[in-house]
Amino acid sequence: MKISNGALPLLPASGHPLVNLALQGGGSHGAFTWGVLDALLEDGRIDIEGISGTSAGAMNAVVLAHGLASAPGQSRVARHEAARQALATFWNGIVDLSAVSSSLSKSLSLWQRAPFNILLGQLGGGIWSASRWTDELTRYWSGSVSPYQSNPFDINPLKDFLASQVDFERLAAHPFPATPKVFVVATRVSTGKAEVFSGQRLTADAVMASACLPMVFRAVEIEGDHFWDGGYTGNPALHPLLYECQSRDIMLVQINPIRRDKLPTQPGEIADRLNEITFNAGLVAEMRAIDFVKRLLAEGKLEASQYKDVLMHRIDGGEVLDGYSASTKASTDAGLIHGLRDLGRLCAGQWLARRYAMLGVECSVDIARDYLDDLRLPVERATAAPERKQPVLN
Numbered sequence: 001m002k003i004s005n006g007a008l009p010l011l012p013a014s015g016h017p018l019v020n021l022a023l024q025g026g027g028s029h030g031a032f033t034w035g036v037l038d039a040l041l042e043d044g045r046i047d048i049e050g051i052s053g054t055s056a057g058a059m060n061a062v063v064l065a066h067g068l069a070s071a072p073g074q075s076r077v078a079r080h081e082a083a084r085q086a087l088a089t090f091w092n093g094i095v096d097l098s099a100v101s102s103s104l105s106k107s108l109s110l111w112q113r114a115p116f117n118i119l120l121g122q123l124g125g126g127i128w129s130a131s132r133w134t135d136e137l138t139r140y141w142s143g144s145v146s147p148y149q150s151n152p153f154d155i156n157p158l159k160d161f162l163a164s165q166v167d168f169e170r171l172a173a174h175p176f177p178a179t180p181k182v183f184v185v186a187t188r189v190s191t192g193k194a195e196v197f198s199g200q201r202l203t204a205d206a207v208m209a210s211a212c213l214p215m216v217f218r219a220v221e222i223e224g225d226h227f228w229d230g231g232y233t234g235n236p237a238l239h240p241l242l243y244e245c246q247s248r249d250i251m252l253v254q255i256n257p258i259r260r261d262k263l264p265t266q267p268g269e270i271a272d273r274l275n276e277i278t279f280n281a282g283l284v285a286e287m288r289a290i291d292f293v294k295r296l297l298a299e300g301k302l303e304a305s306q307y308k309d310v311l312m313h314r315i316d317g318g319e320v321l322d323g324y325s326a327s328t329k330a331s332t333d334a335g336l337i338h339g340l341r342d343l344g345r346l347c348a349g350q351w352l353a354r355r356y357a358m359l360g361v362e363c364s365v366d367i368a369r370d371y372l373d374d375l376r377l378p379v380e381r382a383t384a385a386p387e388r389k390q391p392v393l394n
Helices: 027-043 056-069 076-105 110-120 130-141 157-165 168-173 204-210 239-244 267-298 326-330 334-358 367-371 379-383
Strands: 018-023 047-053 181-188 194-197 220-222 225-228 249-254 311-316
Touching: 018 027, 018 056, 027 056, 027 076, 027 249, 027 326, 027 334, 047 056, 047 239, 056 076, 056 157, 056 168, 056 181, 056 204, 076 157, 076 334, 157 204, 181 204, 181 239, 194 204, 204 220, 204 225, 267 326, 267 367, 311 334
Parallel strands: 018 047, 018 249, 047 181, 249 311
Antiparallel strands: 181 194, 181 225, 220 225
């Protein structure tokens, strides 16, 4: 979060605010993020400096960057339209891929077929029920079956599809400002630490590592090391945007809720909530660090010319996604995917209408209320019930 020259970034030549995007992972719920990005690109009032993404967020990040890079030298409007088309092609292709892989998986044994079913949310071409998806995933997480047994040839149709959609060499050859800086995080198995892939190291393997659930898929080997899902260490990782980008504004697109009022009592509900807590832990820790530096700057205990006063913003599914269980994160039903996209567009539109003017000025997220431990909050805030607001405004 420390900056070397003390200078705050100016608006780019377009005259629009320069913003960093932080995209959470969440399987098919990444279609919500697709909708958010589609609305932001259509609106056209922001420029993107950096994008950090994990799992489905990483896929959205590289597809968005690829779309922008595919129209070099063209107008902002044309580049934004190219990015919108790239995202639409990718997500509609995911729906089509499900049908193709259904035929492939029928030739495999039950346990060899399961990774495809979990990945693509299908059973003989149909969409799994919440209980069936949870049962399958629980068997994997219980350790009864290893992906090295169920998928010995390490077949993953999504990797080939991603590689067909994104020209990673072009992304590496067209650095910022031609295209946004892209950061993808995965978890190094040997150390448990986050590994950030960007520039020349950003490949289809890196993106698949970021989405590698260890009890479903074999660890992804890159440069002699092995990696699992980036959600364990950063969902998404904010520190690349703090240290590698100049803009103070970070827009978080959050899929996993921080708070759920209903106590989970059923096995599937408990597994879902544990998943949400686990994959939010890294984000919560980084939010604490941002709040800590902001408080020290406000108290005059840090030199303002040397530290970045980060302005956090969030487009949050919130209550809009409450009705979707974790099982739907593995569904590629066209109606679900397009419905999530529409919800994302709705929430982004609401944020732009009500919070756009806060870019470059102040945070539009109450970090202390939403992300800090109760013991670190003032007494009156720790004991009070959290304020309930509209999905994108809390």
